[in-house]
Amino acid sequence: MWVLLNWCGLHGENQIMVAPCKFRTMPAALFFLLMSPMFVSGQNDRFEIIYMADTKYAKDQAWLDRIKTDWHATGINLRIMWSQVENEAHALNWTEVDAALRALAKNKLDIYIRVSFIFTRNQWFSQPGFYTADDFQRRWNGEYYLNAYPQNLDTPGQHGKMLTFIAPNARSKMKQFYEEVVKHLERQPAGVKKKIKLVVPALTPDDESEYLWHGWIAGKDSVEMSGYAPPELEAFINFLQTKYNNDHRKLNTAWASKFSSIDKAQIKIANYNWHKQQGPKDRPYQHPKGRKAWIDFKTGELKKFFEQLAAVTQKAKFKFGLQFGSLYDNVMTYRGFYDPTPLLEKIDYLIIGEVLEHEPNFNFSADYARSLCKYWDWKNSRASNNKIKFASETNWPGYNNHSSQLLNASWAQQMRAFYERGASAVFVSHWGTMDTGEGMGIPARVKNGKLLKPYAAWSKTLHSYKNIPLQNIEHNLATHLSCEQGLYFRSDSGFGGSTDYFYNNGFQVSQNPPRYEFPFNRFIKPKGVQSQGIVSQKPGNDIVTNYMLVNSPEYVTKNYQNLQLTVTSYILPEPANKMLQRHDMKNMVVKDPLFQTRARVE
Numbered sequence: 001m002w003v004l005l006n007w008c009g010l011h012g013e014n015q016i017m018v019a020p021c022k023f024r025t026m027p028a029a030l031f032f033l034l035m036s037p038m039f040v041s042g043q044n045d046r047f048e049i050i051y052m053a054d055t056k057y058a059k060d061q062a063w064l065d066r067i068k069t070d071w072h073a074t075g076i077n078l079r080i081m082w083s084q085v086e087n088e089a090h091a092l093n094w095t096e097v098d099a100a101l102r103a104l105a106k107n108k109l110d111i112y113i114r115v116s117f118i119f120t121r122n123q124w125f126s127q128p129g130f131y132t133a134d135d136f137q138r139r140w141n142g143e144y145y146l147n148a149y150p151q152n153l154d155t156p157g158q159h160g161k162m163l164t165f166i167a168p169n170a171r172s173k174m175k176q177f178y179e180e181v182v183k184h185l186e187r188q189p190a191g192v193k194k195k196i197k198l199v200v201p202a203l204t205p206d207d208e209s210e211y212l213w214h215g216w217i218a219g220k221d222s223v224e225m226s227g228y229a230p231p232e233l234e235a236f237i238n239f240l241q242t243k244y245n246n247d248h249r250k251l252n253t254a255w256a257s258k259f260s261s262i263d264k265a266q267i268k269i270a271n272y273n274w275h276k277q278q279g280p281k282d283r284p285y286q287h288p289k290g291r292k293a294w295i296d297f298k299t300g301e302l303k304k305f306f307e308q309l310a311a312v313t314q315k316a317k318f319k320f321g322l323q324f325g326s327l328y329d330n331v332m333t334y335r336g337f338y339d340p341t342p343l344l345e346k347i348d349y350l351i352i353g354e355v356l357e358h359e360p361n362f363n364f365s366a367d368y369a370r371s372l373c374k375y376w377d378w379k380n381s382r383a384s385n386n387k388i389k390f391a392s393e394t395n396w397p398g399y400n401n402h403s404s405q406l407l408n409a410s411w412a413q414q415m416r417a418f419y420e421r422g423a424s425a426v427f428v429s430h431w432g433t434m435d436t437g438e439g440m441g442i443p444a445r446v447k448n449g450k451l452l453k454p455y456a457a458w459s460k461t462l463h464s465y466k467n468i469p470l471q472n473i474e475h476n477l478a479t480h481l482s483c484e485q486g487l488y489f490r491s492d493s494g495f496g497g498s499t500d501y502f503y504n505n506g507f508q509v510s511q512n513p514p515r516y517e518f519p520f521n522r523f524i525k526p527k528g529v530q531s532q533g534i535v536s537q538k539p540g541n542d543i544v545t546n547y548m549l550v551n552s553p554e555y556v557t558k559n560y561q562n563l564q565l566t567v568t569s570y571i572l573p574e575p576a577n578k579m580l581q582r583h584d585m586k587n588m589v590v591k592d593p594l595f596q597t598r599a600r601v602e
Contacts, residue, residue, distance in 0.1 A: 046467040048425035050075040050112055050391075052207070053432030055084065058100035062447045063432055064107050070452055072462040075110030075197065077427055079207070082116060082177055088123040094184055105192040112427075113199045114207060114323075115181050117174050118147065118162060125161060135170035136161040137212050138228040140275040145226045146216040147205050149435055159216040165203065165305050167231040178309055182316050198349050199313045200321040201306070207429070208353065209306065209322040211298055211336030225275040225334045227298060237264050239297040255289045269294060277331070292487050298336040303343050310346040321349030323393065323427075327368050329358060332486050339483035341547040344376050344388070351427055352418075353393040356402055356410040363540060366392070366421035368481070370473060371543040378555055392418040393427035397451055398440050404454035412461045419465060421539040422473040426465070478560040479541040480549075485571040546576035553579045557588065564590045 051073050057063045058078050067073045078100055085092055104111050125131050137145035146159040163170040178201060185196055204212050212226040241262050244250040248259050259266045272286040274294060285291055306322060313320040326332065327340055337343060344350060352369050354362060373388035382388065394411045397404065415426045430437040437443050445451045452459060544556055544563060550573075556563060563585070572580075579585060 045424060045470045046074075047419060047423075047465050047470055048074040048110065048391075049428065049462055049466055050077050050110070050425055051428045051431045052077040052079065052114070052437075053100075054079050054081070054434045055096040055100040056434055057432035057443050059096070059103040060443075060447075061103070061107075063443055064103065064109070066446050066449065067432065068107065068109070070449065071428075071431070071446070071459060072466045073109060074466065075112055075425075076104050076432070077112040077114055078104065079114045079116050079202075079433065080181055082118075083121045085181075086121075086177065088121060090124075092180060097184070098188075101188060101192050105195045109195070110197045111192075111195045112197055113181070113185065114202050115178055115199065116202045116207065117165075117177070118202065118205050122158070122160060131163075131173075132169065134230045135163055135167045136229060137164045137226045138230075138232075139215075139217065139224065139226065140228050140270045142228070142270075145212060145224075148214050148216050148221050149205050162205075162212055162215075164212075164227075164229045164232060166227075166235055166301050167229060171305065175305075175308060175312075179312050182312050182318065185318065186316050196318060198319045198321045200323055200349070200351070201309050202323070204325075206325060206353075207323065208325045208335075210324055211302065211334065213331055213334035223331055223334060227294075227336075228270055228275075233264060233269065235301070236269065236294060236297050237262065237267060239300070240267070240293065243293065254293075255287050257287050257290070277333070292484070295333055295336070295338060295487070299339075299342065302336050303345070306343060307346050314346075314348075319348035320346065321351060322347050323351035323353060325353045326358065326361075327352055327365055327372075328361070328483075328486070338486040339545055339547055341372060341375065341483075341545045344372055345380070347376075348386075348388060349424075350388060350390040351393055352390070353395075353427075353429070354414055355395060356399070356407065359410055359413060362392075362414050362417035363421070366390075366418040366423060367540040368543045369418075370422045370539075371478075372545075374542060375548055375552070375555060378559070379552060389424040390418075391423050391425040391427055393429050396428075396430040396437060396440065396442055397445070397455060398442075405457075408455060408457040408461075411458055415461065415465060420471065422471050424470055426462075473539050475539075475542045476559065476561045477541045477564070478544045478556065478562065479564045480566055480569050481543050481545055482566075482568040482571045482573075482576070483545055483547075484573060485568040487571075546573055549579040550575045553582060553585065557584050561588065562590050563588050 049072050051067055051071065053063075053067075053076050055078070058076055067076075078097075080097055084096060085094060087093060101111065125136075139145050144161045147162055148159070150159050163174060165171045165174055182199065185193070185199070188196070201209055203209055204214065206214055214221075214223050215226070216222075217224055240251060244254070244262065246262060248261050251257065251262055252259060267290075269290070272290065273283050274285060274291045310320040322343065324335065324340065326335075332338055350369055350373055352365055354365060358365070369390040369392075373390050376382075377387050392414055394414055395407075397407070399407060402410075418426070430442065431446060432443050442451070541564065542560070544560070548555055580589060
């Protein structure tokens with residue numbers, strides 16, 4: 001039996017190392033991986049550095065010159081904002097977009113497109129027959145779920161309403177605009193078109209491909225689960241009727257409830273306190289098993305919408321990608337999933353935004369992203385020259401009032417963690433945008449060079465990673481992650497006395513600077529290790545989720561020698577449990593010493 005020290009490829013423990021590597025010709029990380037038996041060479045791709053910009057700065061030659069020379073950009077993540085292209089009368093004007101595309105191609109920068117649905121015009125909302133009140137996101141109490149940032153083009157300073165892609169009318173208009181963007185990209189001159197590497201839809205104010213969770217709530221910037229618009233509530237009831245064959249007795253058995261029918265007159269999710277993560281002092285959920293069904297519904301709706309957009313993108317011969325703010329953090333379920341695996345079936349690229357506060361989780365996040373991509377490469381029989389790529393995204397100078405020294409070090413650690421684990425690029429957020437970036441004076445300081453002194457270490461780190469060969473990481477050892485554990489918190493009982501493992505808020509591991517760990521970071525530690533960040537000396541094991549176990553058990557048995565269970569494996573749905581009981585699977589399962597009994601979940 002493996003000891004806990006070997007979980008996820010850990011061979012010894014170290015404190016978090018945030019200082020950037022010092023080297024001249026080859027990063028220390030690359031030298032280490034070349035000497036490692038798990039490293040397999042053979043990829044010709046090079047590591048890219050990609051900055052987010054709006055059209056204003058993507059066509060500004062002074063900004064482009066600096067972003068290339070001072071900050072080592074190889075590409076630009078160009079935001080195409082709905083309200084910028086479509087005017088009050090719904091006529092499309094591509095002048096600014098075309099100017100930016102031509103400028104980027106002229107500067108020999110790769111082009112990554114981010115299609116933003118969030119930037120809208122208030123005039124559209126009041127036009128008869130265009131939108132109705134049902135097309136906008138609602139809070140649990142019926143109020144509109146407002147944009148956390150005052151980003152309306154026509155009403156600066158106002159926190160605008162946001163569309164829900166589940167409402168049929170809003171969904172149709174969002175998809176139509178996306179189609180117009182892709183058609184316009186197809187019409188570009190050959191020299192521009194060949195530089196377009198990726199198209200990603202952004203559904204949130206934070207430019208992510210996920211459910212809205214960050215808004216202007218009760219007059220302040222706050223987080224709360226969205227999804228209470230009337231069309232969403234109706235669609236959820238339809239989902240339940242299908243899931244339980246319109247038999248309320250089956251639903252009652254699953255939820256431990258006493259409904260006499262499956263309809264919105266009885267099932268009123270706005271009353272169940274599902275909109276907030278449940279901490280030790282919070283009001284408990286009503287029908288907590290139903291909350292899992294609700295999140296499954298949201299995941300399914302995201303998947304359907306993404307796959308519609310993927311079909312449009314790939315038909316035009318462009319790559320399609322998604323960006324999530326995090327794969328496994330303390331607001332994971334707010335994002336519309338607890339297991340991202342099914343969402344990635346049709347993608348070509350996965351981008352994971354991370355922040356300094358998640359630093360203890362960087363290594364796991366990178367291993368998890370690589371594992372998800374590897375699974376769908378195998379499942380979809382993707383050719384070796386067409387594998388799904390993944391990357392991380394860092395943030396901007398002055399983020400969360402952190403010092404430049406701390407951000408330099410944390411960004412370096414983030415990029416190193418992802419690069420060493422097989423990432424293709426680092427995306428850098430808001431260095432050329434008109435909202436967060438311009439509000440903090442970042443584009444102006446890029447142009448006048450005033451960021452260079454405080455962020456010199458970051459520039460040096462970027463230079464050392466620019467265009468170096470990518471790593472191809474292969475493993476035959478896997479670690480089980482039961483993603484469902486993210487649904488359960490301390491107020492739940494019956495989990496073998498280890499209920500603290502299921503409290504999904506990060507806990508503070510240092511005071512100056514404050515850092516936080518999230519659940520999986522605890523699971524990979526040797527018993528008795530204190531609350532300190534651990535960084536592995538080489539990429540960790542691949543991660544196997546319950547979705548993979550249930551839908552592709554042969555993926556596990558054919559690709560791995562061992563499957564290491566973890567504390568998350570306490571929370572094991574019955575279909576996944578059945579797979580683990582298979583003869584060929586039982587022979588490869590390694591249980592951790594804390595794994596005693598399984599807690600049944602639906």
